[in-house]
Amino acid sequence: MSDLYQAQRAMRMMRQAAMQRGIVAVLDIGTHKIACLVLRFDGPDQLSDSETVGSMAGQTRFRVIGAAPTCSRGVRFGEIDRMVEAERAIRTALQSAQKMAKTRVDHVIACFSGAGPRSYGLVGEIALDGEAVSEQDIARVLAACEMPDIGDGREVLHAQPVNFALDHRSGLNDPRGQTGTRLATDMHLLTVGQASVQNLAHAVRRCDLELAGVASSAYAAGLSALVEDERELGAACIDFGAGTTGISVFLKKHMIYADAVPLGGEHITSDLSKGLSVSQLFAERIKTLYGGLVATGRDDRDMIEITSETGDWEHDRRRVSRSEVIGIIRPRMEEILEEVRASLDAAGFDQLPSRQIVLTGGGSAMPGLDALAARILGPQIRVGRPLRVRGLPQAMTGPDFASVVGLCLWAAHPQDEWWDFEMPLERQSGRLFKRAARWVRENW
Amino acid sequence: MQPLRRPQPAARPDPAPSRLSYKLHRLWLTPLIRSLIRVGIPAFALAFSLGYYLSNPRTTETIVLTFLDLRQQIAEREEFQVRVMVMPGVSDELSQDVQEVVGLDFPVSSFDLDLDQLADRVEELDAVASARVAIRPGGVLEMQIEERTPAVLWQGREALEILDAEGHRVGEVPAGATPPDLPLLVGDGVDAAVPEALALLEAAAPLGARLGGLVRIGERRWDLVLREGPRLKLPEANPVGELQRVLAAQGAEDLLDRDIVAVDMRNPRRPVLRLSPEAKSRLLEMRLAAQEQRGADG
Structure with a gap:
């Protein structure tokens, strides 16, 4: 567990470093195609001066300066199947994207759809001593979540606290500074097969790149294809890929469930x-x-x-x-949609306040899909295209590039994950001086 | 047997770059390496080859000689030759002096002439107030020289010099030569007070040929000396006014024709006449006689 914490923290550091340098690549490794975008971060928001446009969750901070889709090789069901072939395909995409961007890229954020994602809902609760909630209390409540048995050979990909509850009040985003006697949290944990993450890291490393983040492509597609209201009120994003069909369910702007059907x-x-x-x-x-x-x-x-x-x-x-x-x-x-339906039923999708379903991914371009899906999944169906980001070529604005665009948004404005919070004091071993310094800081 | 179908197009080559080309491409996109290859290495090669070429002393010599030769060829062209020097409106003696000072051996290339320096050298001559030098078309070196006009003679401690109206030295009267017909000033530090002297001389014009000259006393005031007659001691302040008073007295009472040695106007409120010894004894006798007369009457 601590290893994962450290590894994910290292990746987060890498992403910070990439932001400092201003150039980062995002890579969507799909079964049919591999898409690579090179993003340039221009520092502070350029559009935020005008009053009509807010920071738009960091979307104005970056610009796509290089884009290259390429035919995928050596990938099956969204997982790397033949390392050398996959590496060649990644190299092809990266080289042409770098050529277009006229710059060298050292950090890459990748997403993939396969490896059997599995969602867990975790609940943690601690008693407070009646003082304002501090960073340490949050660390403690996150640590209080009971770790489910995720099985051998699996790794945590996302662990996002989706809700905090203080006494009788629930739905808090940030309980720090508020007072209560009982702090509870809900955490969404997404695990994938360890081997495929390691394969991905290995393939990226063989291309002389540093991996600065890994995401599930169902999550990324949901970020770009759902509009903000849908994410707030509850919606599912179905990403029809070539090898897998990804499902992600959003509520209150957080992903609460993700799954993938290995059909596409x-x-x-x-x-x-x-x-x-x-x-x-x-x-x-x-x-x-x-x-x-x-x-x-x-x-x-x-x-x-x-x-x-x-x-x-x-x-x-x-x-x-x-x-x-x-x-x-x-x-x-129909079989694919039935599988999706079964997955959504298992997730309790019909309990959500709004049951919007957004179809995206390359398969959603099939004529008549919305009619068919409306019969199987539910009445509120639309076909979603990814959000438009600055500098994205026209050829890449279709629904089949939803997850790579979503990955850009995630890179610009990442969701806080469990490893972005502090570690609780009890678990910090060794660094006595640091603990003493913290104790002094908190008590005086 | 010939195949019936069209020959199959060759299979498309693998679009993936090889590891080597991928790495080289990334290296090429690295800003430092890129600028090094595009600017650094060519600049270094150029500098190195140039340095190597110039490190041979014979090459350097050849280059310098070629350059000098080329310059010489251009400078010696007919178009750049200066053959005559003209000084419009300059007296003969001065033009000889100027030619000596300039010391040019015509024809000269205009490349070798430094006009400013030439003008400075000419202006160092005493008789020249200012000089402008220019090269006119047709190979003519033209000097616009403004001469100083002699205004006074100054008998200094060493020599008899000629000064202009501002006190600049114009020339020297050689020993034994006849001095020009100019008013004579004597004394130390006269050259600093020439304008004042000229004003006095103008005011003294009614004296005509009787005026002998001015003597500078103590570098601060003037004495006017007449050829026959008293010496006029003028004050430091407003000497012209005092001189005019004396001249007015001369006009009314022939003051200067009397038997007086000096008219001392140094204190304007108390002019003093110094009589000659004979006049003094005569005056004494007259006073005694007048006393006796009065005593006899009384």
Whole structure:
């Protein structure tokens, strides 16, 4: 536990250093594509002088100066599968982004979608001596959270205190300085497979870069695709990726649940490839050009030329109707949505005050998805595009770049995590002098 | 057998950069390395090669000689030759002096002429008030010289000098030569008080040829000396006014034609006449005679 604390703290330090230098790269490692953005932080907000625009959660502080998406290799289900290939793909993306930015990048913040994220809700409670809540009290209440058995080979990715309660008052963001006798906290803990985090760190290190932060891509997609009201009132962001479908649920501006369904667009492609007996590349092409989820009478007459290179003329020159294609795609999409529904049900999503669902990610561009999802998930559905940030190329404003944009926002304005708070005194070993100094500072 | 299908295009090369090219690219994007390669190394190579080339003394010599030769060639062109020196409106003696001082050997290249220095040298001559030197088209060196005009003669302790109206030395009268017809001033420190002397001389114009000259006493006041007649001792303050008083007395009573040695006006409120010894004894006799006469009457 302390190791994790130190490791995450080191990463946070690295991010501070990167902010000081002003250049940081964000990297979204997906199953289908790897996107890299180079951000330049210009110091204080440039737009904050004008009264109409606030600091907008740090969005005005950075500018995208380099952007490069590249085809992903060696990644399956959102996890690095073949190290050398994945490293090559990361190198490709980084080199072209650096070339566009005309600068060298040393720090990178990465996100990935796989590795079986699992959410835990933690509760901690301590008694106070009736004085104002201090930093140490917060450290103690965070330490009082009972650590669940996350299992072997798993690592904590996010641990965010989402709520503080003081006596009978709940929903406090910052209880410091307030008085009470009982302090309680709710913490959201997200764990992922340790091996894939280590693989990611290794791949980044092999590209001569320092890892300055790791996030779950479902979380990042939620940050960029949900608007502020939705995050406040309760909403779920469904990120349709190629290998996995990420789910993140937000309430009161905090992520309270995240999950990933290991099904995605690549499964649709392989279904098409099997059903029509064409190559994966051609199936991908059919999916993106003619794919759909709701068949109409017109689609029966809409014939699609199928070509392949087997040499058998009868096999190579075929035509299928668009409704056949829809007939292959729809069951798989329904399966994905059912899985998502099951995950949301497990999370208690139907208890939220507002049950807004936002679809994003590359798969959300499928025509008819909102109609289908409305039938399976719930009535309040919209397709979300990522927030617009300064300097982002037009080609990267689509929903398939939601998580990389969200990662920019997270880099500019990170959520306080457990390791950003102080360590409780009892757990600080060794540094006697520091403890004495703290005691003197607090008691005089 | 020829294949029926079109030949397959070659597989696309791997878009991923190799580790080496990736590292080199990152190195190239490092600001320090980049500026070093783009500016530092070329600048160093240039400086080094230039230094190596110039480190050979023979090369340096050749470069210097070539440069000097080129300069010489340009300086010797007909267009830059100065052949004549003209001094409009300057007297012959002075122009000889100026030519001596300038000491130029015509023709001269205008590259070798330092006009300011030339003007300074000419201005060092006593008779020259100011000089302007210019090169006119056609190879003419023109000197605009303003001469000092002689105003007074000054018999100093060593020599008889000529001064202009401001007291500047114009020249010297050589021993045995006839001095020019100018008023004569005598005494120490006369050159500092020439304007005052000139004012006095102007006021003394009615005396005409009787005026002998002015003597500076104690570097502070003047004595006016007549050729025949008394010496006029003028005060330090307002000497011209006192002189005019004396001249008025001369006009009314022929003061200066009487048997007087000196008219002492140093204290304007109490002018003093010094009589000659004969006049004094004569006056005494007259007074005695008058006393006797009165006694006889009484």
